[in-house]
Amino acid sequence: MYGRYTQELGVYAKEEAARLRDGGGPRRGASVRGRAAQILEYEKDPCAKCQLCASRCQKFLISRVGEDWIFLILLGLLMALVSWVMDYAIAFCQEAQKWMYSGLDSNMLLQYIAWVTYPVVLITFSAGFTQILSPQAVGSGIPEMKTILRGVVLKEYLTFKTFVAKVIGLTCALGSGMPLGKEGPFVHVASLCAALLSKFMVALFGGTYMNEMRNTEMLSAACAVGVGCCFAAPIGGVLFSIEVTSTFFAVRNYWRGFFAATFSAFIFRVLAVLNQEEETITALFKTRFRLDFPFDLQELPAFAVLGIACGFGGALFVYLNRLIVECMRKQKTINKFLLRKRLVYPAMVTLLISTLTFPPGFGQFMAGQLTQHESLVALFDNRTWCRHGVAEEFEYIGHSHGWKHPHVNVFITLILFIIMKFWMSAVATTMPVPCGAFMPVFLIGAAFGRLVGEVMATMFPDGIHADGRVYPIVPGGYAVVGAAALSGAVTHTVSTAVIVFELTGQISHILPVMIAVILANAVAQSLQPSLYDSIIRIKKLPYLPELGMGHHEKYNIRVEDIMVREVRYITLSSSYRGLQEVVQTSQLKTLALVESQESMILLGSIERIQLQSLLSIQLGRQRRLDHLSQLAQDNGTQHHHHLSSLASDSTPSSPCIDPHARITNAAAAPAAAAAATTTTTTTTISEWEEQQLDDPVDFKNCKIDPAPFQLVERTSLHKTHTIFSLLGLDHAYVTSIGRLVGVVSLKELRKAIEGSVTVTGVKVRPPLASFRDSGNSTNVSDITDLHKLWVRHRGHSLPREPTPPEIEQGDMTSRTHNFHT
């Protein structure tokens, strides 16, 4: 089962608190604390850190482009090596299982135990290892990368620990022979590689190397590398990673992905050549379909039907996968049990699946002894398995024997294979190990395609073509089409088409593949979200869902319908008390700064952490000490030691540090002695605090963002969505002629899109919204704040025409080229 994002957050908060405790403990005094907050801020944000280094190493600016290339080459090389070594290890694991299995063929029971124990041990180890080292390594990683590329910081997802956990966990999981894939995790591994490599490069070349944008550029290149070197499919890799992770793609970053993915795929295949596995660089699953007449025009309806069926199948797979996870969660007892014994679930699932695939048992009816790779090679075979009338002519060479059963028709085998693998894959991908679902789905699609192809070959043994020559039907072509279509339907991508061309090394079936993939996508997209979006929802990752294709009523919702009207703001004349109140009651990461409560003109936004540090400076150790020494001079009775400990302990830094940490902090302090003497000065201290809080805020040390993103009330939901995705915003202020009237954050937007709009503080689309467009643009609600401002300036000096100004914002919406209205 997937770990929940909320849990992750809790852990993170604890760590943060612990770090703060170390940094701002009483040993080093309270004045460190403000600094600690600042350092923490730098640590949380790699860019701020780089900014610091930036001033140091200006001289490396020139070599930056060189670094780009070096970075991409290193990344490609590294990933190719990782991919190849992993493949090697996986093949070794699978060979070991086979060897053990065939070595024990004298005793069926021993054979069964060997067959079953081996994967159970591997999967359990994988799950346990991942759980202990880095729970973030569980699962595919594509949903997380999508979220990270969206601009959200999920920091624990890109650490060295996660890298180790993912690579080793994935190798074990795939070595077990379960229906799991390596594609999704590889995207994550490549991103991890890129993140670690860039840290390494920063250390090596100095600071200027990374900034926020470059980071994103490099990560998206890394995603391409991940897919590219996993399948030796550079073009498909780039396209798939774009489709799966991006919303808006910067074309100028295109070459990076292409370059890195090509280099990586090249090295990956060269390694195979050097290792004498291959004679030269060729495709991973090379097919040998005839070039002259790959398919008949009249076969196209069959391909189209295959595509549509794959669309339904893909949607069903996503649904099934989600259903299993949700079932587990809802069943309280199961959930409790599984949370306590985390390794039981994967072990049980593995036991079940490997029992069912046990070759002498049920496995004989579903090609149980073949690995994914072998099955795929067999399915893509260009010979027909089942030739009507000419039964015994066909020789089962290579892996095809796995599909032949002395008593059972090959159709039955295929159907059983498809059905069993379908639910097995859906179940297996919910195990808490690093694993993807692409490859299993690809395999099921290939099997389904093969089934359709064999049926066609049986129905038309001499091909459909009418004139002269006989062109028999190629069932392998159907397998290729089915694989592309089903994996396309599950992931909602069309680039699986390119991936199959690169995987098979043949592009002759381009039209059937494209047709089937597009149809499968059309069907699947209208039924279910993509597998990755489904996981994002399950994991509750902070991601903005796509606007559906068909939801055009969304064009009719406006920002004013979804914005939060009760904005927390600070004015230029706020007191520290107001500041404290706002900081304590508001949850947003940034707060609006307006000119005054009357004008409400938006001047900028200030980060919460800035305000907290303002507060802690105002009530901080230094000023407290000054005050106390002032007092001490007046009274002349207290020791300096006591004063300082007092000052550090009772600092009201509560808004800055999480309460848990504060308590620990207070408990850990060697305040036993001090506590006794505290009572005497407490009253003076609190008086002083009250005094301090009434001071007006000094914005001197405050970083202000002077131009936060602004929308207007009439901006449509569609445009808001576009802007949020384009710019990676997490909130935007809604203004009306300079006046702040509301705020929209990702949360509101997400709710509006998902349709669950009954939340506190969020005004839902008014019932008349759908009729709004039919009215004209000059209605009463358009009397906006410009009028007031204008009247304030000169309203009474207007002798005639006292009607309020009609601001036809409605028309503006469609006219200006900027996105604001």
Place this chain on the structure above:
Amino acid sequence: MYGRYTQELGVYAKEEAARLRDGGGPRRGASVRGRAAQILEYEKDPCAKCQLCASRCQKFLISRVGEDWIFLILLGLLMALVSWVMDYAIAFCQEAQKWMYSGLDSNMLLQYIAWVTYPVVLITFSAGFTQILSPQAVGSGIPEMKTILRGVVLKEYLTFKTFVAKVIGLTCALGSGMPLGKEGPFVHVASLCAALLSKFMVALFGGTYMNEMRNTEMLSAACAVGVGCCFAAPIGGVLFSIEVTSTFFAVRNYWRGFFAATFSAFIFRVLAVLNQEEETITALFKTRFRLDFPFDLQELPAFAVLGIACGFGGALFVYLNRLIVECMRKQKTINKFLLRKRLVYPAMVTLLISTLTFPPGFGQFMAGQLTQHESLVALFDNRTWCRHGVAEEFEYIGHSHGWKHPHVNVFITLILFIIMKFWMSAVATTMPVPCGAFMPVFLIGAAFGRLVGEVMATMFPDGIHADGRVYPIVPGGYAVVGAAALSGAVTHTVSTAVIVFELTGQISHILPVMIAVILANAVAQSLQPSLYDSIIRIKKLPYLPELGMGHHEKYNIRVEDIMVREVRYITLSSSYRGLQEVVQTSQLKTLALVESQESMILLGSIERIQLQSLLSIQLGRQRRLDHLSQLAQDNGTQHHHHLSSLASDSTPSSPCIDPHARITNAAAAPAAAAAATTTTTTTTISEWEEQQLDDPVDFKNCKIDPAPFQLVERTSLHKTHTIFSLLGLDHAYVTSIGRLVGVVSLKELRKAIEGSVTVTGVKVRPPLASFRDSGNSTNVSDITDLHKLWVRHRGHSLPREPTPPEIEQGDMTSRTHNFHT
């Protein structure tokens, strides 16, 4: 030569004036004039029009997705038909020429005349036809589409006239056998189709169909269709069109392009099957390279060298093309002559090229009698032309005979072919006919690749492979690689790799192709802009150039270095006189509205046209009449007729209408009688006008954009560029804590990027800018306006710490997730 954009604008301005003249003539009186401006505004903007219709046809909202599909299917169908018919016509033209040429083989002179006259007539017709019907149809069309998709309205480029001109002109141009391509124009044709089709759909289904965003979505799908159905390469088409036309691509539009391009390519090839040209759907230039061992690992260096050479070649081609155009322009006498006799230049060029390719003449050394299609088929042949030692074994089948000359080596033929075609293509693509350069470049690349391949085959007659079996080198593979690399270098795209796979139907050479294309791109991009960007510069289209890969000093320029500081603004308390002044002196399309001259707080922006209509209302006919009838009541001497004609004639609507129109207007008026009596009231009128101008502005009827895009002074050039390209802005205001301090428009940005920054009003990057980052963020210039505001609010109430606030915007730059700082 390319038509200049400035000329186009002149024509447009005249038309506009003429239209205004019709709309606002004295027959209908001056009050119509304000309305006319509004109507004009609607006509210029299709969206505003749709907005009007939107209210009408709400009921079609639901069927919109259906419409999407219908639209894309229709578009695909239409384009496939156009492409196929055009190919058919072109093939017919070329056959006709061949037939004529071979029919006259008794007389060399007659043969020459026939060979030469035919293309000259076709090209001259094409140039003349295009010139007369629609000069916008000249050239490739990709640069224009890039500009249109960037958000700039080049309206005349998407009309029915242009469509007809482009299709017929292109057919004739290609039928002439000149080295011209159909790809670029096809992108334009497809976009024209889409634009016309959407108009048709609006007429059919009612209004809600199009809006600004959907328009862009559909146009980018159309570009994909254009490439896709031209080469029967759907995937390559989509990718190529994305690379060539987009800066930021919305992944959610991806499927549209894929669907339409696939459908179109499918229909295009089905038509060939139905016409019995092909037996089934296959690739356009099908190759038959061996699948087992397509190339040796040790051939890769040769492929890499080929790629690098193609990179240099590509850059040279772009440079040569631009040089020719610029030469023509600079030579005043040539330029003058050519502008007067527009058809002479294409005729001369055609004469020269066809003379040189005359088969019995020089053409025999450069395969002159082959068409582009035939040459390409021959170059992609999988047999070796030149086998060392085994000279006569090879049979010249098919079109290969064109390359064999009894006395001259095949290498000489190839080299001559490459050199001659190179400059011929560069010259031919400057002719004022609809034509692209992709195909000629592709052909040259294929020839160059073949040359390298043949050299390799001669050097290693038994292949390089060391172990056992002999795998001879495949020169056709080199031809494929060369074609992709050179066309990639010229257009700066990597998707040409995908296009060659789809064109040849084989993907076996994927790694060499990818390596060569990437290397060629790397070389070409560092030397020259892409061909399309080069044309954009030559034509002076309003397009924002890309930030170069290596120009990292751009990160160091900030908005404050390039912004225009003297912003024209209006305040809430402006008088009409101030308004008139601002409108007359400023050139920008929109003007800033600030609260007051002191606070300078930006409230919004108003379009110029809005202000003009405000002015014309204030001094307009109705109010003038009112005033005059008031006067008349006082004096009781004037006829009403005279008054009204006076009112309409002397309306000072100059800011609203171009002076040319106004003069015509005045001349056309039946003012002969009125003119006599004018003098009596002129003084009163001008007095009244002065009075009116002193009135404060009434913003009642004014549409205000309440949230124009804002940047801050420290925004880097890199980020500014990203935001401008992402959002398609044409200007942005620079604010500092709400105060307007400057404005940046596309012009300034373009200049800053291109480096020509010595313009009036544009403050160039200060000499110390490069040292700025090495200093720390707290320098004196950071004392910004917040301080003033803050001081204004409460400065004197601060007893201690009188230091100015340090706003560390520098740090903010890298920290926030929004793009503003």
